[in-house]
Amino acid sequence: MKICFFGSSLVSSYWNGAATYYRGMLKQIAALGHDITFFEPDAFERQAHRDIADPDWAKVVVYPATADGWRGSLETAARSSDMLIKASGVGVFDQELEIAVAALPSRTMRIYWDVDAPATLEAMANDSAHHLRRAILSYDMVLTYGGGDGVVTAYRAMGARDCVPIYNALDPETHFPSPSKPDFACDLSLLANRLPDREQRVEHFFLDVARELPGKTFVLGGSGWETKDTPGNLRKVGHVGTSEHNAFFGSGLATLNVNRDSMARYGFSPPTRVFEAIGAGACLITDKWDGIDHFLEPDREVLVAASGAEIAGHLDALDPDRAAAIAGRARARILGQHTYRQRARQFNDLFVGSSSRIEAAE
Structure with missing residues (x-):
């Protein structure tokens, strides 16, 4: 399937702790046969602090950190994707992206992937007008990288159709014992x-x-x-x-x-x-x-x-x-x-199951 993913950065870990999670998950999801395009803004000097080249398992699209930049990228992604994922913490125009993805036609599966669910849920709980309170109702699924039953219960209470934690894990090809410095x-x-x-x-x-x-x-x-x-x-x-x-x-x-x-x-x-x-x-x-x-x-x-x-x-x-x-x-x-290969299989099982449910509902 064609998956378009909006996140903070895949190619730079500069002020971006989610990079390791994105890399581990998406590399193994791609290994299962999915086609991945990662959209990231040119923001926070991350492109000047790249620590990997564009990987061969995902196409990386760097867009200007402007209103026209995110809109044009979302239009491109919406035309070409079977699944569109908006991650939390992109860093620029998050609210606009989250609302716009929620408003996409239902023929595209819309996933909200929260890489900081505790902080997001606390922000929603403290603000009765928080934009995600309405937007989250239109996402087909919420995925999180942590939180356990507390996060699942809280997201469902906010109206999410479903919420499933896909925890952080290890990519043994990237993190392994090496000589000390x-x-x-x-x-x-x-x-x-x-x-x-x-x-x-x-x-x-x-x-x-x-x-x-x-x-x-x-x-x-x-x-x-x-x-x-x-x-x-x-x-x-x-x-x-x-x-x-x-x-x-x-x-x-x-x-x-x-x-x-x-x-x-x-x-x-x-x-x-x-x-x-x-x-x-x-x-x-x-x-x-x-x-x-x-x-x-x-x-x-x-x-x-x-x-x-x-x-x-x-x-x-x-x-x-x-x-x-x-x-x-x-x-x-x-x-x-707890490897990303195991997490990717979990994602794949959820994807197939949720896809079937959406098609049945339509």
Whole structure:
């Protein structure tokens, strides 16, 4: 089938954490025989910070970040697609695109793919006039990359015809153990862009831990931290391109995942970083959120902490042999149960089923 996908960016991970998810999912969906065109705006300097060339499994269309740009691209996509997917967080003209896709003729299957469902649902809940409250009624299905039953229930309560989580996963061809790099060597690393609804949690779960453990070393990767006051035993390395993610995650004794506020509240929302890090052979420590045991077994395949003090305790008790054992068990679990190939099969099954239901309804 011909699938047209509007997202933030497929070719650049610059200020774009969804890139890994898009790449992993769409590559494997294409491998099942679907034809994919990815439409992305020329915005936020992402084209100047590309970290992959146009892939051979998808056509990439970069359109001007203008009203004429998105309208022309949507007209092209609507004429040629069997399924049109609007992802959340394109970054420019999101509201206009979401309303316009909802208004397309029903002969095109319309999918809303929410890559930040907790934040979207909280915005809808806090605004009775939010545009998605009306638009979502016309989408044939909502897909999300996290959230579990809480997100499904909330979307259905908002009037969505159906909502199905398709969780983040691992692309073992992209994320795998690689040689460590001295620039990233440390006791604990964190890769996370500086965002308002994450910064306080990073402060508690990472920066305070570094202050409490002056004898250990910490590395912080990601954009936006340049002006942040940090302790002397912490190195800031700025934006880390996807080509260096394997070395980043694998160069420390352990790496940390810190969910954003809304993701932690909803639970069942493992970000791409969880699967990237484990694929690269890292020992993962994560903040506590509901559903972690759906993906990894605490204490055996992942270390879970409800506070900065618990993270400090994990680090004090962690040696290289134990870290390697945890990392090995986690990678085996993820390879067996949580790859993008498995997620793409889930998507394909949903697509065939929903297509049949739509045709019957017409």
